[in-house]
Amino acid sequence: MNDLIIRTENLTKIYEGGYQTVALQDVNLEISRGSLSCIMGPSGHGKSTLLHLIGGLDRPTSGRVYLDDLDLTAIDADRLAEVRCRRIGFVFQFFNLMPVLTVLENVELALMLAGVPPSEQHQRARELLALVGLEDKLRALPKQLSGGQRQRVAIARALANDPDILLMDEPSGNLDSKSEQELLANIQKVNQQGKTVVIVTHSPTVAAIAQRIFHIQDGRLIQE
Numbered sequence: 001m002n003d004l005i006i007r008t009e010n011l012t013k014i015y016e017g018g019y020q021t022v023a024l025q026d027v028n029l030e031i032s033r034g035s036l037s038c039i040m041g042p043s044g045h046g047k048s049t050l051l052h053l054i055g056g057l058d059r060p061t062s063g064r065v066y067l068d069d070l071d072l073t074a075i076d077a078d079r080l081a082e083v084r085c086r087r088i089g090f091v092f093q094f095f096n097l098m099p100v101l102t103v104l105e106n107v108e109l110a111l112m113l114a115g116v117p118p119s120e121q122h123q124r125a126r127e128l129l130a131l132v133g134l135e136d137k138l139r140a141l142p143k144q145l146s147g148g149q150r151q152r153v154a155i156a157r158a159l160a161n162d163p164d165i166l167l168m169d170e171p172s173g174n175l176d177s178k179s180e181q182e183l184l185a186n187i188q189k190v191n192q193q194g195k196t197v198v199i200v201t202h203s204p205t206v207a208a209i210a211q212r213i214f215h216i217q218d219g220r221l222i223q224e
Helices: 047-054 077-087 103-113 118-131 147-158 177-192
Strands: 004-016 020-027 030-032 036-040 062-067 088-091 165-169 196-200 212-217 220-223
Touching: 004 047, 004 196, 020 047, 030 196, 036 047, 036 177, 047 165, 047 196, 077 088, 088 147, 103 118, 103 147, 118 147, 118 177, 147 177, 177 196
Parallel strands: 020 220, 036 196, 036 212, 088 165, 165 196
Antiparallel strands: 004 020, 004 030, 004 062, 212 220
C-alpha cells in the first residue's frame, strides 16, 4: 500500500464574486499515512480552504486531490459524500454539538449517521468517550462542559465512522492553555492508534506535536 494517504497536484481555488480571490494556487502537498501534520500560516491565506479541499468539503477550481489512489476531483457528489462519511472525520473550532443532546447522545447520533447498527451504538459511543477521557460526563449537556471537554466530545464524534483521516480546523482556537494541553494529549492518543491527523492551527503549542509542518502564505505552499 502507498505510504501517501493524501496527495495534491497543482491545487488551485479561485473564488468569484465581482472580482477574483485566489485562495490557493498550485499547491502540491503530500501527507503520509499515520502521520500527524500541521498546516500553518497567516489568517486568510488559504489554510482552511486547503483543509476543506483535501477533505472533499469543497471542489478546487483546478488541480487534483488524491485519497490513496482515488481522485476526489473526478467523482460525483454522491460518491464524494460516501467517501467523506466512510474515511474522513472533521473537528472544527466551534464544536457544533447538539445543545439539547447529552454527551453520549451527541456521539450516538454520529454513529447512527455513520451506519453503525443500533445494537452497537451505545457501547461504541461509551468507548469513544472513554478514549478522550470523558467516561464520567456521559449524561452531561454541552453547556455543562468546559471548552476543552466540548472539543473532546467533538473528537469522539468525529471518530464515529472509524475514519482513516482526522482533519481539524483550529481545534484549540477557543481553549485556555490547560484545555489545549488536554486536547493535544488526546490528539496524540488518536494518532498513536493509527489515524492520520491534519491540523490547521496558529498555535506554536499545537505545532510542537506535529511530525511535519506545512506553511501556507498568499495561497501558496512556501515551506515544509
